[in-house]
Amino acid sequence: MLAIDLQIIPKDLLEQYKNTVSDSSLSTAFNQLKDAELSTDGFSFFIAAAAVYSSKIEGEAIELDSYIKHKRFNIEFQPDYTCKIDDLYLAYQFASEHKPKETTFAQMHMFLAKHIVSNNWLGKFRNQKMFVTTKDGRIEYVAATPFEVPTEMDKLYADLQILLDTELTISEAFFFASMLHLVFVKIHPWNDGNGRSAQLFEKWFLAQKLGDKVWFIQSEKYYYTQHETYYTNIRALGLEYTDLDYSKALPFLLMMPMSVIGREQG
Numbered sequence: 525m526l527a528i529d530l531q532i533i534p535k536d537l538l539e540q541y542k543n544t545v546s547d548s549s550l551s552t553a554f555n556q557l558k559d560a561e562l563s564t565d566g567f568s569f570f571i572a573a574a575a576v577y578s579s580k581i582e583g584e585a586i587e588l589d590s591y592i593k594h595k596r597f598n599i600e601f602q603p604d605y606t607c608k609i610d611d612l613y614l615a616y617q618f619a620s621e622h623k624p625k626e627t628t629f630a631q632m633h634m635f636l637a638k639h640i641v642s643n644n645w646l647g648k649f650r651n652q653k654m655f656v657t658t659k660d661g662r663i664e665y666v667a668a669t670p671f672e673v674p675t676e677m678d679k680l681y682a683d684l685q686i687l688l689d690t691e692l693t694i695s696e697a698f699f700f701a702s703m704l705h706l707v708f709v710k711i712h713p714w715n716d717g718n719g720r721s722a723q724l725f726e727k728w729f730l731a732q733k734l735g736d737k738v739w740f741i742q743s744e745k746y747y748y749t750q751h752e753t754y755y756t757n758i759r760a761l762g763l764e765y766t767d768l769d770y771s772k773a774l775p776f777l778l779m780m781p782m783s784v785i786g787r788e789q790g
Contacts, residue, residue: 528690534704534770538696541774545781547693553695553785559738567596570740571620575612578723578746581751584608603612611638612720619728620739623688626681632724637717650715650760665758667712670764676711680704687769688732695781697733701726702777709758710768723747746783754779 560569593599594606598638615636619714630647654667687700705726712718731738746756757776761768
């Protein structure tokens with residue numbers, strides 16, 4: 525077991541994860557990632573794809589082909605069609621140029637949620653209870669209370685710093701990236717934009733450990749194409765924040781490496 529003490533991120537599944545995810549297979553697949561021909565100095569195809577598919581997971585009616593026409597070739601669409609994706613694109617761009625920490629995480633939310641929450645809640649924790657509901661109005665998950673959020677996020681930021689300062693193998697880096705994603709989304713600290721933030725957080729951490737090639741991973745597309753499984757794996761931990769069972773997290777944790785090993789990139 526990795527000899528680090530973390531406050532909120534469980535590591536009980538780490539050895540089982542490492543026995544499932546091959547360092548060599550993951551390294552081989554990761555090293556084969558490359559940028560797309562459509563990318564230029566001013567446009568990243570894979571950041572555009574990440575912004576589109578992360579937004580589609582949240583129900584935005586946007587298609588990658590249309591967004592590339594807008595972003596790469598300056599073809600005009602109605603602002604309502606592209607503005608939230610433009611905001612998320614800027615958030616990914618910001619993350620690729622900064623290190624993740626409390627202050628930059630708040631700034632990241634200010635980019636991605638510009639057209640989602642009111643200005644006075646950009647980069648700020650919610651002060652109300654948060655319930656994640658199904659389309660038919662059933663409560664699917666009860667997040668951390670607003671009184672718990674600041675303390676839980678302090679723990680998460682502290683763990684993030686420890687992990688950034690710790691040498692990790694590639695499989696360990698993927699494990700903790702997915703754990704950061706999962707713990708964050710379970711805290712659900714913002715009024716809105718939590719899913720988008722969590723998916724970005726995962727890559728943001730991983731890029732600090734493995735370099736800029738991380739931004740070529742199409743995890744958001746994989747989560748979208750497998751969105752029913754994605755949500756099922758998140759739900760598996762339990763209904764209430766205080767009763768979450770992270771021993772059931774392995775199926776979720778395996779999705780990120782599967783987006784690299786289990787499917788063609790491009």
